[in-house]
Amino acid sequence: MSELINTMSMQIPAKSENESFARAVVAAFCVGINPTIDEISDIKTAVSEAVTNCVVHAYQKRQSKNDLITIDCKLYSDMLEVKISDHGVGIPDIKKAMEPFYTTEPDNERSGMGFTVMQSFMDTISVNNQDGGGTVVTMQKVFTKENKQVSGE
């Protein structure tokens, strides 16, 4: 049975310069249960993709300090759950948006692979529009068994 070890919530303005900060914070949050380098790398990549979606699509690059991204993390003994939410424009067709190479901005050199990367690098992902507007992306990463032991004092 998974044991909840720690929780963390943070809110950041939807600016591209906050992407590296966001992925570094979530990665650091996991360090206590000794993830592998690959697992940390996977988490950083998936978080970066989700935050990019908020900056580019949800808030359409307005870069306003009032456009916020909320990141909620729960660290279990064998898993990370990270929820990344915004109050932007939402996604009209989530199924379509999650198709590989689908992009609403083909002229802006978008690869359309953001959700595909998230799906591939994490173990589960769910994407939902919020009632009040905006989107919530919830992802889970299961850590390999040999990392389950919590480092203690």
Place this chain on the structure above:
Amino acid sequence: MEVLTRTHRNVLYISLNGELDEKTAEYTRLALEQTMFNEKVNQIVIDLANLSFMDSTGIGVLLGRYKKMKDHGVPIYIANPSAQAERIFQMTGLYKIMPKIKGAIL
């Protein structure tokens, strides 16, 4: 992001040093454009040995450069991707149009 270049025997070697994401994409795009359009260059090698992070925004940047250089008949090759970048390249099929080569570089 730091973009370093060197030309040797008509091959343009480009080293991307740093993180390639939404924040650095535009700078990287412009820096690459400034160096790639050189009539003496007939091949381009992008060395990623010092690229510490890349997400799918980076794929968009590379694909955009590929499309432009394709029109000029100049192939682009990828060298020394990290394990993380390698997975993204494999997933997106990027190597089919920008093959990976061994060795390099600056």
